[in-house]
Each structure stands twice: as C-alpha cells, then as structure tokens.
Amino acid sequence: MGQILLGAVALGLLWSIMTIGVYITYRILDIADLTVEGSITLGAAVSTAMIHAGQSPFLASAAALLCGLGAGFVSGLLHTKLRIPALLSGILTMIALWSVNLRVMGSANISILRLPTIFTPIQALGASKYAAWVCVGGLLAIAIVSILYWFFGTELGSAVRATGNNPTMVRAQGIHTDNMILLGLMISNALVALSGSLIAQSQAFADIQMGTGSIVIGLASLIVGEVLFGRRNFYLRLLSLIFGAITYRIIIATVMELGMNPNDLKLFTAVTVALALSMPHFRDYLQTLRKSLTGGLSKC
Amino acid sequence: MLRMANVTKIFNRGTVNEKTALSDVTLTVSDGDFVTMIGGNGAGKSTLLNCVAGVFLPEEGGIHIDQADVTKLGEHRRAKYLGRVFQDPMMGTAADMTIEENLALALRRGKPRTLRWGVTERERARYKALLKRLGLGLEARLTTKAGLLSGGQRQALTLLMATLERPKLLLLDEHTAALDPKTAEKVLAISDEFIREGSLTTLMVTHNMRNALQYGNRLLMMHEGRVLIDVQGEEKRRLTVEDLLSLFERASGETLASDRALLS
Numbered sequence: 084m085g086q087i088l089l090g091a092v093a094l095g096l097l098w099s100i101m102t103i104g105v106y107i108t109y110r111i112l113d114i115a116d117l118t119v120e121g122s123i124t125l126g127a128a129v130s131t132a133m134i135h136a137g138q139s140p141f142l143a144s145a146a147a148l149l150c151g152l153g154a155g156f157v158s159g160l161l162h163t164k165l166r167i168p169a170l171l172s173g174i175l176t177m178i179a180l181w182s183v184n185l186r187v188m189g190s191a192n193i194s195i196l197r198l199p200t201i202f203t204p205i206q207a208l209g210a211s212k213y214a215a216w217v218c219v220g221g222l223l224a225i226a227i228v229s230i231l232y233w234f235f236g237t238e239l240g241s242a243v244r245a246t247g248n249n250p251t252m253v254r255a256q257g258i259h260t261d262n263m264i265l266l267g268l269m270i271s272n273a274l275v276a277l278s279g280s281l282i283a284q285s286q287a288f289a290d291i292q293m294g295t296g297s298i299v300i301g302l303a304s305l306i307v308g309e310v311l312f313g314r315r316n317f318y319l320r321l322l323s324l325i326f327g328a329i330t331y332r333i334i335i336a337t338v339m340e341l342g343m344n345p346n347d348l349k350l351f352t353a354v355t356v357a358l359a360l361s362m363p364h365f366r367d368y369l370q371t372l373r374k375s376l377t378g379g380l381s382k383c
Numbered sequence: 384m385l386r387m388a389n390v391t392k393i394f395n396r397g398t399v400n401e402k403t404a405l406s407d408v409t410l411t412v413s414d415g416d417f418v419t420m421i422g423g424n425g426a427g428k429s430t431l432l433n434c435v436a437g438v439f440l441p442e443e444g445g446i447h448i449d450q451a452d453v454t455k456l457g458e459h460r461r462a463k464y465l466g467r468v469f470q471d472p473m474m475g476t477a478a479d480m481t482i483e484e485n486l487a488l489a490l491r492r493g494k495p496r497t498l499r500w501g502v503t504e505r506e507r508a509r510y511k512a513l514l515k516r517l518g519l520g521l522e523a524r525l526t527t528k529a530g531l532l533s534g535g536q537r538q539a540l541t542l543l544m545a546t547l548e549r550p551k552l553l554l555l556d557e558h559t560a561a562l563d564p565k566t567a568e569k570v571l572a573i574s575d576e577f578i579r580e581g582s583l584t585t586l587m588v589t590h591n592m593r594n595a596l597q598y599g600n601r602l603l604m605m606h607e608g609r610v611l612i613d614v615q616g617e618e619k620r621r622l623t624v625e626d627l628l629s630l631f632e633r634a635s636g637e638t639l640a641s642d643r644a645l646l647s
Contacts, residue, residue, distance in 0.1 A: 236501050237500060238491060238498070238499055238501050241487065241496075244477070244479070244480060245477040245484075248479050249474065249476065252477055253459075253488070254458040254459045254462065255436075255465070256462060256491070257459050257460070257463050257491075257492050257493035258488075258496060
C-alpha cells in the first residue's frame, strides 16, 4: 500500500506540471485549449526519440519544452490572427500534431527501456524509482510555480491575466490582447509538453495515444485542487494545482485498488469533472431556492 | 486636438442589413473643449466615439488626434492618446484583479509591458491619495477585487484609471446610463471635477438632455449619422431643453415625438 501511495504521489507530481499548463489557459486566459492533448504527446515523442537516438535526457526534456512552445504558438496564431474560435484552433493543432508525433517517433510507440532518463542520476545515488520521480517532479513543479508566481506579478504577466478577464479594458490600456493570448498559450503548452516528456521518461516509453483524455485529467486535477485547497492567494492557488494533481492520482489509485476496471477509468474521470464543473451552478440554485423558501416564510 | 474629416462608417456593407451609422461627419474639437453629445437611439453617437477609439475603422475619411493620423491604427495602438469610460460598469476594470492592479495597468497605458514588478510601493501611496478624493472609501481597499465593487464605484475607479495618465482626449460613452439616478449624479460630478481640474479635452455621450446642457462648453446633437446641431460658449449656456427641441425640429424637419421620451 505504501508503494502504491508513493507511486501515486510521484505520478501526480509529474502530471502537476501539465495541470499548471491547463490552469494558465482554462483559468487565466479563460480558454478551453485542446492543443494540450497533442502537445503532451509531442513532448513525450520528441524526448523519447532523442533519448533513443543517444541524446542527453536533459537536452531531450528541454527540446520537449521548446516544441510545446511551438505548438502553443501555432494554436495561438490560428486563434488570434486567423480568428478561428479557440476551441476549434486547439482541436486543429491537436489533430495536426497526431501526424507530427507519428513522424517524430517513426512508429506508434518508442521504448527507451534501460536507456538513461532524467531520473537516472538520482537513481544512481541509490534512490528507488518512485523516489527519483518525486525528487525530479517535485523540484520542477516547485520551480515552475515560483517562476510563474513571479511572472504573473510583473507588468507583462498582469497584462496576460487582465486579458483573460476583460479584453476590452486591456485594449483600452494600449495592450495588444492577441499577443497576450499567444504568450499564454505558448507558456501553457510548453509546460504540458515538458510534463509529457517526464511522464514518457518515467514509464520508459511513448505512445501516440497517450494524450487522449489528458485535458480531462488536467481539469479534474485543477478542480480537485481548487475545491480541497482553496484559492486564497495566487501562490496558494498555484500550489493547490500540485496538490490537486497528486490527490487525483491517489483517488485513481484507490478506486483501482478497490477493483475498478481500468477500462472504466476515463468514464469515471469524465463524470467526476462534469459533477465538479456543475457544482457552482448547483450551489447558486440551492441558494436561490433557500432564499425563496425563507422569503416565503417571512411573508406569512 | 481631435479632427475628423468626412468620416463615414457603414455596417454590413453590401448586405440587406447595410446601415450607414456615420455619414460624412466632419468635426474639430479644440484643446480643452468639454463636448457633450446627445441623440436618439441609432443616431451614431456611440459609433462616432468608437471610431475615435479605434473599435471600428471608418470606411472613408480621416481621424487625427493632436498631430497624429490615427485613421488606420488599431484600438491598442491609439490607447496612449485616450482615456475611456464605458457604458457598462463591467467593461472598464478587470473583475478578478485588485483595485491597485487595475490602476497599475492604467498607469502604464500605451507603454510597453516589461518584466518589472506590476505594482510598486511608490505607486501605492499615489493610488491611496487619489482614491481618497473619490470619497468612496476605496483608499482602504487597495487589494479588494474590482469585481466586488458596486457599479458606481467601478465607474469612479474607471474614471480615475482613464485620467491617471493624462489623456489627450477623454471619451465617456454614456458612462452613467447604467447607474441609479443618485449614483449617476455623483459620478457625473466627479467626472466634471476631474475634467475641469486637468482641463481635459472630453467627448461625453449621454442620453440625458439636461446633463448635456448642464455640463461642458459645447453641445452636439446627432441624427441619422450626422451632426445636426452644434452649439457652444454663451449660446450653449443659455440653451434650454425646449430650445433644443425646437432647434432639432427646425434642423431635421421632423418632430422629436418618438425620441422625446428618450432624451428628456
């Protein structure tokens, strides 16, 4: 049980970087960006292909990050310059990336079993597999949260946040909203691709299918984090994404332990997210209901 | 300060819904003018303001602010000249950001956004002093989210944002129309104070004829995409609502029956 828990925490940390990426588009920019389903696989494909070709895993991970940046750039151009709705431009890039990823990998999957990964140096110090994931994933996640906390406090970062909030006002302040959306999408997809690269290296293979449904996992982690760990200030909100991703993995590990068929996992996740997303609506409904009830009583 | 020459704006050109919102409008606003603009629905006053702001680019004609030709500049590229307050109190501020963050965004209007810190300690002292002058108690709530403010408070904040960095031209687009009468009066009084104090060149669109007569030194009445009446100075000071209505009837050859309710 201890090993399962440690495994869930470790996997959660690797996925938390993806969750942070989803947060940037979904919450900060107020865009549901489906590019991530392609860019998570892109990160995995690029880094495993490079490691397979004998490149350093660090270089491979950095390359994954840059490729994600590019994927976000493409989606951003489709959305801002060609005026394609955000949802659709994300889907277009995602579909295009399917072919790109197959080209990069040369086949539907690549194994890098027994080849060095970004986790190898830590394991060489005597750490177990999961401990190495926790070290690398935790370190990167904390570093990313800190950098983003700084960035979104700067003039530029404030402009990105305001763009997701009220583009009319932002334009009236002389800021080109298109560029802010582009920047946000690039940062988001870079993080998602890095996460994909880490996930692929942790499991020692990449698969063309691995991105399918990842947006839902990202959203589930995001919402679990918000519900359980609050949203008091921005730093805690960013940290809540890491805890949310870990909690999501623990929930999944638990239901699997309890005997859930792995085939049902995506249905389970989708239902969870649907329930969580509709929560505010239910809350409002209950409140108005209560108000009208008490209002009716006081009149009597 | 503002020169519009033969500006024409047509919506949905070449379709059955084609509508000429501005028809060959020529208008010069001098430095320090406070112009109020009235007109019925669809008269073109908001379109005129939006053409100046760059929300719409005109089909024909040219627009100069000061010496700069802004005719083809996008909204964000001419923002450095303009302070804007919108009809909808939600439009002027970022709801999820704090009062000080909103002010800081406005302080940097038209300037490149760098990786320097978004709000500095020195700015905060200035924001506090300015907010205090609004008399709404906002100076103690610098880190309150703008979304939690009332409509009137948000309009006052937006007005402060629009004038924080002195604009060459202040555009007020029916900025009190969504407020209750008492709050509207207060926001108008604050606007007038800011405009006088900074001798800001201002274009204010309003639905309210009395406000249009009470404030400013020049009054424009628009009708069917044209500037129909243009009075200023002493003549405007003496003008009454009745005068305005008869002026309108003489100039347009129509009675204002349908618009009377909207304008009074």
